[in-house]
Amino acid sequence: MATSATTHAHAAPQGFIRKYIFSLDHKVIGIQYFFLALTAVWVGMFLSLLMRLHLYWPNAVLPLVGEIKPETYLSLLTMHGTIMIFFVLTTAPQGGFGNYFLPIQIGAPDMAFPVLNMLSFWTTFVAFVVMLSAFFVTGGAPLHGWTGYPPLSAVQQAGPGEGLGADLWIGSIAIFCIASLMGALNFLTTTLDMRAKGMTLMRMPLTCWSWFITAILGLLAFGVLLSAGILLLMDRNLGTSFYVPLVVVNGQIMGHKGGSPLLWQHLFWFFGHPEVYIAILPGMGVTSQILSTFSRKPIFGYKAMVYAMLAIGFLGFMVWGHHMFMSGMSPYSAFAFSILTMCIGVPSAIKTFNWLGTMLHGRIRFKTPMLYAIGFVSLFVSGGLSGPFLAQPVLDIQLHDTYFVVGHFHLIMGVAAIFGMFAATYYWVPKMFGRMMNEFWGRVHFFITLIGTYAIFMPMHYLGIAGGTRRYSQYTEVAYMQKLMPIHGFMTYAAIITIAAQFIFVINLFWSIFKGPKASDNPWEATTLEWTTATPPPHDNFGGVTPVVHNGPYEYGVPGAARDYVMQTDPAIGAAH
């Protein structure tokens, strides 16, 4: 049977534009995604800083933005969530690192559809520009939160940001959906069709598995959001009533009737919950990779890790209702959603214990990537433990509109995923740019960030249990919430320090890219295919040859081997297995 995998005969492109802007090379596209996400994360972080400042000093007049009115606060909240989730958590781990390293790690010269890959990046870029433009139109950015619940999001007159700003917001998300679909379909085809000889599915590094499963989720989830977005745009601009019942705005009856806001919630969360796993799964893959490499031990339970990720992906499609316990639903559905949600704890626990088992008795090298991977496990556990609380409708109804939920999802899908990205950055920058990152400042950055994020998000749990409601712009007017203000103060100071520490990261990154010490081909003594090729990799990844794989991805500490690790391409132990 002849393979259809392709030898990409395209020559290395000449000229600046073809080489760096409209490049078809998956490595350049990966770096483009990486810097797009880096830009987006700074925008998102700046918005969160404004929110935290406003929460503790509600009447302060800030430089550059002036006084923050309640509707401005809601705009900040909406844009922070949307930018972070779509343009950082979805873009960087999958589009950035996935694009760069998936083909290399499976031994392919490029993605299956390079043109589609380029289109996918530039579509994402357009979506980002459209999203940012919502700040600058009349009325400003929308108010409806990243979930965009109607009727607020579906009626133009519902608020100051709900005019053109909300249209741009929905438009941007629809464009982003198309970009993600193109990306996902490319990732899947590449993994299915372009693995090098010997790279069977069960020899793929766990990073590749995580990108593969993420792509499945993206493929099946983003189409639904696209439809939901189209219907929302029609409700807003053509006067249809898919989501809008009879509503009265400022004493004026709107033309809609008979629609159901619950329909949007179902469609949105059918996408929205898989989206959570789209954000976190690549982090899990990277963490597995790094923990194994720096513990100098094979990953504990490789197959269990793969099946756990598949189970998480599968269950991820069946639990979206737990976001809607407050909205009201059939008790039978609520019961099923609750049980299924708690089931996700099982594969998550399998992964956690396998990570711990990997480190146990390992000869651990505490380099910066390893620290971040351990940080990921820590945040994953502490953020995940509040999950089973929220999975129960009875508790959820109490906690849902409080800071408890904010703390929960920031720890597990926000900061944990970001820690996965940090780990990936420190781990792969030597391969991507050919220079090592500074170890000392990396550690400083790690410890401030780890302690800082815990200081920001842990108190939110107590705040929530004490009744601190979320999405309000001011807590100074309510008597019982005034007593909670010191907690807000603590979180605000912690946020300022943590955000300041991110300058260390950016300076370290850019300084290392240009001035760092040159990296060898395999600085971490890792085994996967990207470390067999030159640093940085040549245009076709392996310099004209196609690697042949003989071993699994995590052959560390092999008895009888010359070194304590065996590369995947090394035939040394291939015969024995």
Added chain:
Amino acid sequence: MADVVLDHTAASHGAAGQYEAPLFGAYSKKVGMWLFLASDSLTFGALLVAFSYNRLSNPAWPTPFRVESITNASIMTACLLSSSLTMVLAVFAAQRHDRAWTRNWLLATMVFGTAFIVLHGMEWSHLIHEGMTPFGNPWAPTVPQFGGTFFTLTGMHMLHVTIGVIYLGVIALRKWFLPILGAIWLVGFFVIPSDNVFHYGIHVLLVGLIVATVILFLKPKDYDAHDVEVSGLYWHFVDLVWMFIFPLVYLMSTKI
């Protein structure tokens, strides 16, 4: 992009043994199209969920489709089904390397597809003339969802059929299709009266023309049996979606 040679097919003969066998036993383009269709079916699935939801929560759903409408829709269905058959024959002809018949069968498919679009467009114009809009209809004033779901579902499907016809045209005639498409767009624009929604809707063809021009000039190639088969997959999928829209939208709203 001319010097970027992406050789997907030559490798399938020469580079055997360098890679693992593809998991799905198919060439990349076909796998890619199947995956796209999986995702697109969920896009339509979500629209159908929206339709069902509104339908269930509005018991006073109108049933306005008279015999003429149902007959028209049945003919449209027959057109799509027959176009699928001609598409299969085109794929066979392409596999025999019979270029003339590949083109002929593709053109037949396009004719059936165009007939579908025209019949459907007339149906739309008729309904709009009777007073149906996305936000209301004369038969059940309390259920504005009837018009909304109808126009969304069938409009989305009509868009897919239009894209499909352009896609097949590019495969069948390559750059000779561009003037034909341009001519259809201009004729349509001037012939359709300006109070008709398709007077503006026909500009979809202009967008299609621009995209097709860009593709054909950036990457001129001779489309082979693989390309015909992949375009066939898309076309059959469009046919398949209609198999759900027809009973749900039309037959469940028959005026007895």
Added chain:
Amino acid sequence: MHDVAKHDDAKGQYFWVWGALLFLTGVEVWLGYRQIFVPVRMLEVLLMLSVVKSALIIAYFMHLKFETALMRWMLVISVCACFVIMYLFFFPDAGRILRLGVG
């Protein structure tokens, strides 16, 4: 080598499938007029026929019947699972709206 499937000899079966699809469409229209079934049952019957029709299209016209078993099952199961999940949770909810009379 499974690059372009060779089933040219069995061309006749596609005409049969085409005929079956037309026939099933006819049955659907006939059912639409005879009103043998009450609305919800009618929906079920029509959807059942549609599923049969789409299965025919996927299996024969789209050639899935002749692809590898893995591709067949992966694609069909993943998409079907999504639909089943979507509707499984959706109907008790939508039915609840109907019962409560919120419109």
